[in-house]
Amino acid sequence: MKENKIYVDGTVGLGGHSSAILEASSPSGILYGFEWNEDSFRIAKERLKRYGERVKLFNKNFIFIKEILQREGVLADGILLDLGISSFLLEGSKRGFSFQKEEPLDMRINLSIELTAKDILNNYDFMNLSKVFKKGEVPKAEKFAKFICEKRKKKPFETTQDLVKAIKEFYKSSKKDLLAVIFQSLRIEVNKELENLEKVLRDFPDILKLSGRIVIISFQSLEDRIVKNFFKSDPRIKVLTKKPITPSEEEIKRNPRARSAKMRVGERV
Ligand SMILES: C[S@@+](CC[C@H](N)C(=O)[O-])C[C@H]1O[C@@H](n2cnc3c(N)ncnc32)[C@H](O)[C@@H]1O
Known part of the structure; x- marks a missing residue:
């Protein structure tokens, strides 16, 4: 991960991935974060406060990513979606x-x-x-x-x-x-989870810099199928993962909820 770059986390949750991105792109990487759930958003905002101006958080559906990036006049170097709901929503x-x-x-x-x-x-x-x-x-x-x-x-x-x-x-x-x-x-x-995913995927090639990357983690086959088909169908996206990346046995032991995760990565060409 490079400095001076712009990243988007479309599913901030409680801010785990977002803070990892902000750490890795320190000291100047900027993160645009989207979290639709009100309570998760509030917690993430508090947790990510320490990154100051480097983080811009929106309590919005990720379908608004394109609109907001265009309004800000920026293109992204990397976009992450970690789909589904969190343990926080399931449990609390x-x-x-x-x-x-x-x-x-x-x-x-x-x-x-x-x-x-x-x-x-x-x-x-x-x-x-x-x-x-x-x-x-x-x-x-x-x-x-x-x-x-x-x-x-x-x-x-x-x-x-x-x-x-x-x-x-x-x-x-x-x-x-x-x-x-x-x-x-x-x-x-x-x-409207599948419709939202289809819509946001269609927007991604327009808001990525050349060589910018899309990383999508899905937990169920309906979403993974949509991601796979989108990567195959848009000539502006080169697929970097012929097969989805799945967690190792060891990771599943540490985090059983990861067992059905599939990660696909594409690059804007
Ligand atoms: C699997 S969790 C992400 C966890 C996060 N990566 C972390 O490190 O904490 C998915 C999150 O996406 C949010 N979400 C689901 N659909 C969304 C959408 N259309 N727009 C924005 N956020 C969404 C959920 O509320 C949930 O917090």
Whole structure:
């Protein structure tokens, strides 16, 4: 990492990667950081305060990266996206991201989003609910959507455990992977995660310097597929990772949440 350079962290979280970038580009590298979740943003802002003018943080969706860089009249040397949600949101947000907790079925990363997971389960018609589950690659998507439509007539869905109970009843299983994929399908719909990713990727070649790099870490196949296809389809991007980089056994031992991570790197040509 070089000095005097401009970096973008599109998913600051609590600022782990951002501070590593700021350290590595010290003393003059500038970081533009984006974090959509209000609480994560506040914590990161406090943590990164010590870098002073070198860090510019925005409590915004990363789809605004292009607009903001263009407004500032800068191009980036490197852009990082570490997709998905953080342990902080899973464990501490009380917004119903985790099937292991009993919380309202909310799942909004940012509270300005109008739709919640509860709205989807209680108000989407059968066709649209099926689409959500199919898009999220939920097994038996249509039949499960039909089951939910019947179930909510008796009692609307309110909490994460209402959904967990319905999953157990329908699938006769409470496997973690199954619960995770269903929760994830709702989270993707609430936050428009795949649409946001597609949009921001399209913008990247316009805001990178020549030889600037894009690094994307994804944790699930739907996102990784979008990244892979984008890298292949835009001639302004040279793929530097023929196969995605995955964590070593040792890293997985240290950090089990990293086990499904895939990192792809592209270079602006
Ligand atoms: C896996 S965490 C990133 C962790 C971070 N790299 C760190 O070192 O702490 C992903 C973060 O991206 C945020 N996020 C998700 N979608 C976003 C979006 N469209 N725009 C900006 N931030 C987003 C989430 O709120 C979450 O904090």
